[in-house]
Amino acid sequence: MTTAFLTAPFTTAPFRHTEPLPPRSATGRTAEVYRQLAEDFGIESASTFVVLSSSPDLMAAAWALMRESLLAGEGSRTGKELAAFGVSRANKCPFCVDAHTLLLHATGDHALAERLARGKAPEKEVQARMVAWGEATRVPGSPDLTPLPFFARHTAAYVGTALSFHFINRIVSALLTENLLPGNVQRFRSVRSLVGRSVARTVRRRLVPGTSLALLDGDAGPGPAWAAGTTVGPAYAALRAAAMAGSSLLTEADQNLVRDTVAVWDGTHQPVVWDALPGRADRPGARLALLAALAPYRITDEDVAAWKKPPYTDHCLVGLIAYGAFTAVDRIERALPLQAAVGDSVDRVTQ
Structure with a gap:
């Protein structure tokens, strides 16, 4: 099996509710993100970013946050993958849980990856x-x-990684199917190990911070x-800025309604009978945005069809889902007790 074959399944996960253009047709900033x-x-052509390609601002910014925190940020890549795994498990995103298991294989921590794969x-x-910290960021x-x-x-780097995947989890759950690889073959240990090894050289390479920032459009204001x-x-x-534009x-x-509902959210998953959720008709x-924020895996074809009518396009749908997703990210970010905890922090993740 070639490396190209092993990484190709990341790009062939079926898209839900949108039809992104093939990456080979990309130009300008979108093509640079793919590069x-x-x-x-x-x-x-990771499908988690291909699905955002109808909105280059969103695609570039989502890539920049993941790159600068998970890939190029300070700290252990293994530790950040563990945090992202915890976030994804808390958000009930099987696609991302499986992805981080494979990427832990790529770091060389095969036994650790397999323990997590077995629950x-x-x-x-x-x-x-x-x-546990990654999971707890949701609550x-x-x-x-x-x-x-x-x-x-x-x-x-660690907080940026966690918040990056709180956003990506919601995009994935709303707009991609659950299967990371065709036929769900990541269930097999040999496949997990082989796919992880295929990207190991890239994963273990130390990146220079800041490269992705050239892709960002203008000054978005101060960071946190x-x-x-x-x-x-x-x-x-x-x-x-890109997500809230939605x-x-x-x-x-x-x-x-969206802002006030998310502001009092306690991190729990919503019940089947969710009184605060508006009707489709x-x-x-508002229904789509709230689902994207708090229960993206429950978005249905009927939910999308009720809203996505002319003049709305895939670009609009991606923007609305991103708005809902980031409203939840903003709630999570504001609730993190970072100032109180920094003095007591410790890093022994790789020991």
Whole structure:
């Protein structure tokens, strides 16, 4: 099996609700994102970014935040993959859970990857804490949020990774199917190991921070305090600006409903009977945005069809889903007790 064959399944996951253009037809900034994906991520046309390609601002900013935090940020790649795994498991995103299991194989931590694949906790306490911290970021006030399981100076990279995947999980759950590889073959250990090894050289390479920032469009304003002085800060600000622009697709009343509902969310998964969720016929846009924020895996063809009518396009749908997704990310980010925890943080993730 060739490396190209092994990485190709990442790009062939069926898309839901949108029909992105083939990556080979991309030009300009979108083509440059694909080039950086191939060089820095090892996967030229990862479907998690292809699905955003109808909105180059969103695609570039989502890539920038992931690159600058997970790939080029300070700290252990294994530790950040564990945090992303925990986030993805908390968000019930099987596609991303499987992806991070494969990427842990790529780091060389094969036994650790297989423990997680079998539903077991890492044997090392510090690694188990990292997974628990990632999961806890979904729940405001969780006791597992402190102390931080990494050095204070690595906060931007770890927090940026967690928030990046709170966004990506929601995009994936809303707009991709659950299967990472065709036929769900990542269920087999040999496949997990082989795919991980195929991108190992790229995963283990140390990247220079900041390369992706040239793809961002203009000044998105200041980044958050926890990322001050790092390349994660402007990437986060750019994603915030690009995603929140989707609010213009809703009326002011619908924006208020989405914002107020998410503001009091406690991190739990929504019940089957969700009284706060508007009906398709009454407020289809608000319904989609709220689902994207709090239950993206429950978005159906009927939900999309009720809203996506002319003049709305794939670009509009991606923008609305991103707005809902980032509204939840913003709620999560604001609730993280970073200032109180930084002084007590410790990094033994790779020990």
